Amino acid sequence: MYVADSRAGAPGAPVSADGAVRPSAGRRRAAVAPTVLALGTVSLITDVSSEMVTAVLPLYLVAGLGLSPLGFGLLDGVYNGFSALVRLAGGHLADRGGGRHKWVAGIGYGLSALCKPLLLLAHTLTPIGLVLAADRTGKGLRTAPRDALISLSSTPETRGRAFGVHRAMDTAGALLGPLVAFLILRATVDGYDAVFTVSFCVAVTGVLVLVLFVPNGAPAPPTAPPAPQPATTTPAPQSTTAGPASQPAPAERPTLRAALGLLRRRDLRRITLCALLLGLATVSDSFVYLLLQRRLGVPDRWFALLPLGTAAAFLLLAVPLGRLADRVGGRRVFLAGHGALLLAYGVLLSPWHGTALPYAVLLLHGGFYAATDGVLMAAASESVPPALRSSGLALVQTGQALARFTCSLGFGAAWTLWGDRTALLASTVALAVCAGCCALALRPARKGTS
Numbered sequence: 397m398y399v400a401d402s403r404a405g406a407p408g409a410p411v412s413a414d415g416a417v418r419p420s421a422g423r424r425r426a427a428v429a430p431t432v433l434a435l436g437t438v439s440l441i442t443d444v445s446s447e448m449v450t451a452v453l454p455l456y457l458v459a460g461l462g463l464s465p466l467g468f469g470l471l472d473g474v475y476n477g478f479s480a481l482v483r484l485a486g487g488h489l490a491d492r493g494g495g496r497h498k499w500v501a502g503i504g505y506g507l508s509a510l511c512k513p514l515l516l517l518a519h520t521l522t523p524i525g526l527v528l529a530a531d532r533t534g535k536g537l538r539t540a541p542r543d544a545l546i547s548l549s550s551t552p553e554t555r556g557r558a559f560g561v562h563r564a565m566d567t568a569g570a571l572l573g574p575l576v577a578f579l580i581l582r583a584t585v586d587g588y589d590a591v592f593t594v595s596f597c598v599a600v601t602g603v604l605v606l607v608l609f610v611p612n613g614a615p616a617p618p619t620a621p622p623a624p625q626p627a628t629t630t631p632a633p634q635s636t637t638a639g640p641a642s643q644p645a646p647a648e649r650p651t652l653r654a655a656l657g658l659l660r661r662r663d664l665r666r667i668t669l670c671a672l673l674l675g676l677a678t679v680s681d682s683f684v685y686l687l688l689q690r691r692l693g694v695p696d697r698w699f700a701l702l703p704l705g706t707a708a709a710f711l712l713l714a715v716p717l718g719r720l721a722d723r724v725g726g727r728r729v730f731l732a733g734h735g736a737l738l739l740a741y742g743v744l745l746s747p748w749h750g751t752a753l754p755y756a757v758l759l760l761h762g763g764f765y766a767a768t769d770g771v772l773m774a775a776a777s778e779s780v781p782p783a784l785r786s787s788g789l790a791l792v793q794t795g796q797a798l799a800r801f802t803c804s805l806g807f808g809a810a811w812t813l814w815g816d817r818t819a820l821l822a823s824t825v826a827l828a829v830c831a832g833c834c835a836l837a838l839r840p841a842r843k844g845t846s
Contacts, residue, residue: 469808560718
């Protein structure tokens with residue numbers, strides 16, 4: 397028995413056209429499914445672990461090991477983009493197994509947990525790169541099956557809210573992780589080693605919660621009950637031969653060819669290309685924090701607290717912006733989020749030196765994630781059938797991750813050659829151009845046009 401056992405697949409429950417379960421008449425609808433809350437708890441615990449490492453990693457590599465911005469850009473690109481190589485595999489494995497979403501995600505969480513203590517042994521570029529690549533492989537395996545479980549256990553009308561709740565719980569972990577890392581660095585002599593050790597113990601706890609509390613498999617779309625017939629109506633005679641109208645539409649088989657064929661769907665292709673294009677101009681979080689540190693002269697011991705601002709804004713805005721996406725459309729909110737990121741870059745480039753500068757940048761940075769992370773997955777879910785939901789979401793995530801990997805390499809090289817300010821200016825111009833192109837591409841079609 398699982399504590400998070402979902403009632404979504406109960407026999408006779410009505411379903412929507414895309415396979416999502418709808419609440420029965422007369423039954424109060426839950427705000428979010430138990431599966432979403434269970435996965436949110438797993439993500440909260442796991443993010444405490446991962447963000448402990450992420451918060452200290454830039455300083456550990458640049459100040460502790462003396463890597464150049466180009467070398468750090470290479471490792472940061474590996475950390476944020478290597479998962480793109482396995483996301484499609486994770487999504488495909490979860491869809492092929494039918495009920496393997498939980499276990500494919502569990503392998504990913506377990507692999508990432510095992511990588512944490514290996515950082516204690518890695519002190520040069522090559523072994524650190526290999527450890528980070530293995531850690532991101534775990535993230536790549538788990539992300540699409542986890543998001544597919546969230547999507548399949550929610551109705552289209554509440555999907556944005558469900559992703560918002562999950563991302564808010566996830567971000568609560570991202571808020572606690574840097575704080576724990578900061579306290580460990582202040583309380584211990586070998587601070588980095590202590591951070592990596594505690595991170596491993598917390599990650600193992602997250603894996604145990606997944607195994608014990610997340611139900612097996614995705615909720616199966618039940619068959620809608622037949623409409624009631626009037627008592628005075630004479631039953632129609634049963635036909636011995638089933639006509640074409642009586643045959644249910646065959647579900648798409650979760651093959652690799654079918655998964656790649658999803659890009660023939662116009663809506664999914666557009667949103668995937670836009671996610672890729674905007675990712676090419678999205679500077680990674682670590683570089684944003686390094687830019688803030690240089691701009692403000694933040695002491696090294698306080699560096700781990702900078703991600704708290706982003707996480708706090710994300711936590712406060714994730715659910716409201718998810719609900720807004722349900723009302724006005726996820727694509728509008730997604731584009732508005734990149735507008736917030738443009739403003740953050742503009743503030744960093746401005747001559748403003750007020751005390752409110754870091755708060756403004758981190759608020760806009762967190763607002764960007766709240767308006768794009770879960771909202772993108774909710775919007776993409778509308779164009780993917782349930783049988784291929786994990787594979788379809790993996791396509792979008794892969795394009796975005798590869799683009800951000802490229803941006804990390806490019807920004808690190810530009811910083812090394814031209815300096816941090818010129819590199820950020822170039823990224824700002826590129827993001828403005830990409831956002832304008834995506835606004836045109838994602839415009840709703842006019843009535844009467846195809």
